[in-house]
Amino acid sequence: MIKRYDCKGLACPKPVLVAKEAIESHPEAIVEITVDNEAARQNVERFFRSQGWVVEVKENATDFFILTAKGGCAIAVDPAPSVSEKESEVERVLVFIPSDSMGTGDAELGRLLMKSFIVTLKEMGGALWRIVFVNAGVRLAITGSEYLESLKALEESGVSILVCGTCLNHFGLLEQKAVGETTNMLDIVTSFQLATKVVRV
Numbered sequence: 001m002i003k004r005y006d007c008k009g010l011a012c013p014k015p016v017l018v019a020k021e022a023i024e025s026h027p028e029a030i031v032e033i034t035v036d037n038e039a040a041r042q043n044v045e046r047f048f049r050s051q052g053w054v055v056e057v058k059e060n061a062t063d064f065f066i067l068t069a070k071g072g073c074a075i076a077v078d079p080a081p082s083v084s085e086k087e088s089e090v091e092r093v094l095v096f097i098p099s100d101s102m103g104t105g106d107a108e109l110g111r112l113l114m115k116s117f118i119v120t121l122k123e124m125g126g127a128l129w130r131i132v133f134v135n136a137g138v139r140l141a142i143t144g145s146e147y148l149e150s151l152k153a154l155e156e157s158g159v160s161i162l163v164c165g166t167c168l169n170h171f172g173l174l175e176q177k178a179v180g181e182t183t184n185m186l187d188i189v190t191s192f193q194l195a196t197k198v199v200r201v
Helices: 014-025 038-050 107-127 135-141 148-156 165-170 185-194
Strands: 002-006 030-035 053-059 064-070 093-097 128-133 160-164 181-183 197-200
Touching: 002 014, 014 030, 014 038, 014 185, 030 038, 038 053, 038 064, 038 165, 038 181, 093 107, 107 128, 107 148, 128 135, 128 148, 128 185, 135 148, 135 160, 135 165, 148 160, 160 165, 160 185, 165 181
Parallel strands: 002 030, 093 128, 093 197, 128 160, 160 181
Antiparallel strands: 030 064, 053 064
């Protein structure tokens, strides 16, 4: 049995919410979700894989067809919604970056401050759990960014980096993303919920 859902034209995070509802309503079915942009494809595919579903993606000139089935081995990209007692004792600092500059006033100074901030983030050590980039902040995570070296080093050390897919699409930068996972508003809201501390830049 195949359950088909047409999510073309739906804004983030609706396609992922449809995927979530689909597997909750039909846990034993094969689910096919159709989307019409790369950011939605990445978000829906990543969500299914995080839930342990096998994913196959087909595409034509305009659409992506994401066909999934329960089972198989997949590595969860996002943390499980429930947190064990042991995990609840661990500090998880979320850094939320909605701009490519720090503060207001002088733009050049703001960029210098942001660069210094990104470079210094490693001093948080193991408490630094996740960095979320939205709006103009996504420019820090693209090819050619002067922040890439520091961000890649943080990612390699185990820090999760999420980059807003809707924002990348808005600025025409989706293909230029060079670090982190393309994300959606459901992931971002869940990240706020699971973090023990949120730092907004």
